[in-house]
Amino acid sequence: xxxxxxxxxxxxxAVDRVAARRDAKDQHSAEATVSGRxxxxxxxxxxxxxxxxxxxxxxxxxxxxxxPHWTAPDFFPVPDLTHLSVAQGADTYVHFVGRREVRKGDGxxxxxIVHAIQxxxxxxxxxxxxxxxxxxxxxxxxxxGVPVAAVSSSGRVHVFARNAGRGLMLRREGxxxxxxxxxDLKGSQVxxxxxxxxxxxxxxxxxxxxxxxxxxxxxAKADGDFRQExxxxxxxxxxxxxxxxxxxxxxxxxWADPDNGQMVAHRPGGWVIPLGGxxxxxxxxxxxxxxxxxxxTVLAHRDIEGQVMLAACGVENEQAGLWWSPTxxxxxxxxxxxxxxxxxxxxxxxxxxxxxxxxxxxxxxxxALSPSVRV
Numbered sequence: 001x002x003x004x005x006x007x008x009x010x011x012x013x014a015v016d017r018v019a020a021r022r023d024a025k026d027q028h029s030a031e032a033t034v035s036g037r038x039x040x041x042x043x044x045x046x047x048x049x050x051x052x053x054x055x056x057x058x059x060x061x062x063x064x065x066x067x068p069h070w071t072a073p074d075f076f077p078v079p080d081l082t083h084l085s086v087a088q089g090a091d092t093y094v095h096f097v098g099r100r101e102v103r104k105g106d107g108x109x110x111x112x113i114v115h116a117i118q119x120x121x122x123x124x125x126x127x128x129x130x131x132x133x134x135x136x137x138x139x140x141x142x143x144x145g146v147p148v149a150a151v152s153s154s155g156r157v158h159v160f161a162r163n164a165g166r167g168l169m170l171r172r173e174g175x176x177x178x179x180x181x182x183x184d185l186k187g188s189q190v191x192x193x194x195x196x197x198x199x200x201x202x203x204x205x206x207x208x209x210x211x212x213x214x215x216x217x218x219x220a221k222a223d224g225d226f227r228q229e230x231x232x233x234x235x236x237x238x239x240x241x242x243x244x245x246x247x248x249x250x251x252x253x254x255w256a257d258p259d260n261g262q263m264v265a266h267r268p269g270g271w272v273i274p275l276g277g278x279x280x281x282x283x284x285x286x287x288x289x290x291x292x293x294x295x296x297t298v299l300a301h302r303d304i305e306g307q308v309m310l311a312a313c314g315v316e317n318e319q320a321g322l323w324w325s326p327t328x329x330x331x332x333x334x335x336x337x338x339x340x341x342x343x344x345x346x347x348x349x350x351x352x353x354x355x356x357x358x359x360x361x362x363x364x365x366x367x368a369l370s371p372s373v374r375v
Contacts (some may be wrong), residue, residue, distance in 0.1 A: 028073050029354030030058055031331030034096075035085035035148065035283075039348045042121030043092040045341030049358075050096075051333075051350050057096065060356050060375055061122045065341025067360070072374045073328040076112075076125050082146075083218055089151030089198075092180060094118040094123070097159055101142075113171070127329075131171055132160060134182035140164040141173035152223050153202030160206050162190045168217065169206055170226065185226055187215045195283070197251045206244060207253050209236030216268055232268060237261070242283035244297060246316045251347075254284045254299070263301070265318045271359035273318045276313075278303050287337035288315065289345055292365055298345060300335045303352040308335050308349055312367050329357060329372055347372075 030051035038050045046067030051058045056078040060288050063069045072334070084098040096116045101109045113131040118124075135141035145162030152158065158172040168185040187283070190208040202222025208215045216230040219225065240256040246267075253266050256279050263275040263284060279301040287298040295315045299322070301336040303309055310327040313322040331349035345361040347369060357374035 005143045005349040022315065027098065028058065028075060029053065030332075030350045030356070031354065032131070033336070033350050035086050037336065037338070038086050039336035039338040040086070040094055041092075041338055041340065044121050045120045047338060047346060048094070048118075048121055049336065049348050049356055050086055051354075051356070052081070055079060056081075057125070059118075059125075062340075066344070067340065067358070068373060070356070070358075071122070072212055073356070076218075076332055078116075079129060081114075085146075085197075086152050087149035087157070089154050089155050089157075090153050093151075093155065095149055095151060095157050096128075097131075097147045097157075098128075099144070099146055099161075100130075103345050108139050110138070111142050111144050113144075113161065115157070115159070124131065132182070134169055134171075134184075135164055139220070139325070144346050145190075146194075147274070148194045148196050148206075150196040150204045150206070153199055155222075156223055159203055160185075160194050160196055162192055162290065163209070165188045166214075168215070169247070180362045185217055186228060186305035187217075191236070192216065193236075193275075195239055195241035195243040195253060195255075197243040197245055198290065199245050199249050201249050201253070203249055205243075206252060207241055208240060209238060209255070211235075218343070224225060228269065228331070229273075232266075233310060234257070234266065240279060240283055241368050242286055244286040246288070246297065249365070252297070252318075254286065254322055256281075259288075261304075267316070275318060275322060277279060277301060277309060277324050280303060280304050283339050285335050287345065289339060291345075297300070298337055298367065300337055300347060302334060303323075304329055306330045306332075306352070308347070310347065310369075312368065327369060327372075329359070331357075344367075345369075 020269045046062040049060045057076040057263045058073040063073045072231040073199040076162045081098045114128045116128045117126045133141045143164040147161040147340045156173040170183045192209045205218035205220045217226045237256040237258040243251045246252040265273040285300040298312045308327045310322040336348040356375040357372040359369040362368045
């Protein structure tokens with residue numbers, strides 16, 4: 001048997017060490033944000049941020065409530081994901097819902113939806129469990145859409161996704177924790193980029209953009225059946241819709257107008273309210289917070305040049321106008337907003353170099369943020 005020289009073997013080991021360091025660096029450098037609220041507050045008052053790499057999930061955690069220090073990102077391998085979304089329940093459990101696409105020889109990929117949970121701040125993520133795919137035909141299954149999740153007040157997870165026929169599908173946990181079968185909620189020409197919101201009452205509603213209309217489903221009671229409401233004659237730029245509860249059991253939806261690219265607000269049954277701005281193809285980020293003693297909606301988005309813009313208005317008072325201010329941050333994907341353990345507004349972004357940057361509300365009046373810190 002031929003063997004290499006000791007000098008050659010040493011060179012190979014050095015190359016392997018360099019490759020391992022490079023792979024480790026790649027694993028800890030974010031490639032993209034995840035969908036949903038990717039900056040969350042735990043029961044212990046610490047914030048956690050999430051992002052994606054090509055090979056899995058990244059997680060940064062505050063070392064104590066209010067910061068400013070964070071742990072180095074933990075890496076959780078999750079191979080073959082094309083999309084990943086985060087949702088948090090009233091119990092503060094964090095749920096991850098992903099779309100997995102595995103190539104197996106010729107033909108279309110094998111696609112399924114996977115789910116995992118983080119029960120406490122800084123604790124491990126559970127094993128990823130497959131929720132399957134409602135399509136038995138492999139070609140149809142490969143066209144299954146991007147999932148989003150919402151969690152009712154009882155802790156039951158609801159997963160929504162577009163099916164191959166462009167209707168809306170639902171799979172959710174039953175009252176015993178066992179998952180119900182996939183349910184067809186109907187709809188037509190549903191686009192990816194669903195917006196789901198869980199109200200404080202436990203009721204969930206979801207909005208889907210179509211080619212010429214907006215479709216809307218909601219529950220009459222918490223954990224009840226979903227009823228499709230009459231379609232709304234509006235159009236949504238795909239992937240830009242988001243939602244926020246702005247009154248008991250009432251959501252305000254925000255999205256980009258596909259004709260002029262500007263942002264709008266809409267409450268079903270009301271008028272469309274122009275908000276200006278020029279968002280990129282991401283959902284606007286929303287937070288309800290008290291600013292100068294007023295109940296406000298805080299909004300942030302990434303513009304078409306990658307800059308992060310910030311604005312605020314009174315809750316359900318968008319018609320009074322709002323003004324977008326540049327934060328000085330640039331990012332990939334949508335920014336995130338949350339309240340920290342001391343009730344301060346926190347803005348988080350994934351910078352173009354894949355690092356997490358965090359800015360907090362400064363003292364004094366208004367919505368001024370302190371300079372961001374690279375974590």
